[in-house]
Amino acid sequence: MDLLLIFIGAAVVNNFVLSYFLGICPFIGVSGRLSSAVSMGMATTFVLVMTAMVTWVLQAYVLGPLRLEYLQTVAFILVVASLVQFVEMVIRKTSPPLYRALGIFLPLITTNCAILGLALFIQLRGYGFVQSVVFGLGAGVGFTLALCLMAGIREELDLADVPGPLRGAGITLLVAGTMALAFMGFAGMI
């Protein structure tokens, strides 16, 4: 039950994109087409779950016992960067079609603040290992959901008559604002 709450909390109630503003850059940059949004969401979810596992182990068995907490930021970002590199190599070896689909998006994930944010949130809230993994999964699902919804809306928006100065990023942000308002409706769930 506790795990379910963490999952739903991260996926919809406190959606990473729409209420914590994490991962806005890909949210605006890659939400033009639905197919690329799905790929990006899947890759990000995968890296989020992996990061949750690795940074939790690193904090619990290396940084904590050795009293190296001040190295947290540096250590975590290095973990994220090497994880992304590793994931890229594994996918290239095992599944070339998936690699071609995700190819350009993978390196971008390093600078997605949702990943580092997840690692920091896990430390702030003192989650256990299983809780961290579920939290990572929930965050990934929430990110994918927001990205896909936005991509669907933007595909329709191409046909709409948007006032000139608002075209592009402006209208995207306004749509995101409306979506954030809608997601506030989930606040009563927990």
Added chain:
Amino acid sequence: MKARVSARQEVLKGLWDQNPVFRQLLGMCPTLAVTVTALNGVAMGAAVVFVLVCSNLMISLVRKWIPGQVRIAAYIVIIATFVTVVDLTMKARFPELSSSLGAFIPLIVVNCIILGRAEAFASKNGPWRSVLDAVGMGLGFTFGLTFLGSLREVLGSGTLFGVTVLPSWEPWVVMILPAGGFLTLGLILGGVNLITRTVEARRRRAVVEASRVTARIAVTGIAPGSPARGEA
């Protein structure tokens, strides 16, 4: 003289022409997340200025010794070091501010502005120009954050830097909620685009006007307004 002019341009370009918030849309996450109050905007901006100046300086100093393949990793380690300095300093000196900015101080590491300037500018230019570029970009970012933060604070709670400016104002609570951040920035971007377009259209009209005049002089040999013929 020429060097001084270009040095000034180096700083000024970050304030408007290439403003990271309004024109390049970089560093959106902290921009939207912390700008609930104007003070938060200023504090976040100051932290980014410090990290940007230090990392740009450091990277431009060591740029010739970093092999191309590992440069991004090297930049990130340099940036993360300065971010840790800021984070620990703020925790010790300004605990309140630090807790209201929360995880967004350590998240400066993945702020695209800083890595972007490192890659696009500091890795190709000398230390002096890199620092100027960092100051300009940092101030542009601070300006954007403070503007957004002031707007949201005034409309959302009727205060500015904690001082009441709109006494009998029914606060628009939505402005300090996440949705308000998206909506405000979206409208500001629209406004900025409108201003740029108007200015550009006016400039283009002026250029067309000028070229028409030169063309006429070339054809007729008469400048407009000269009383030589009754044609005008």
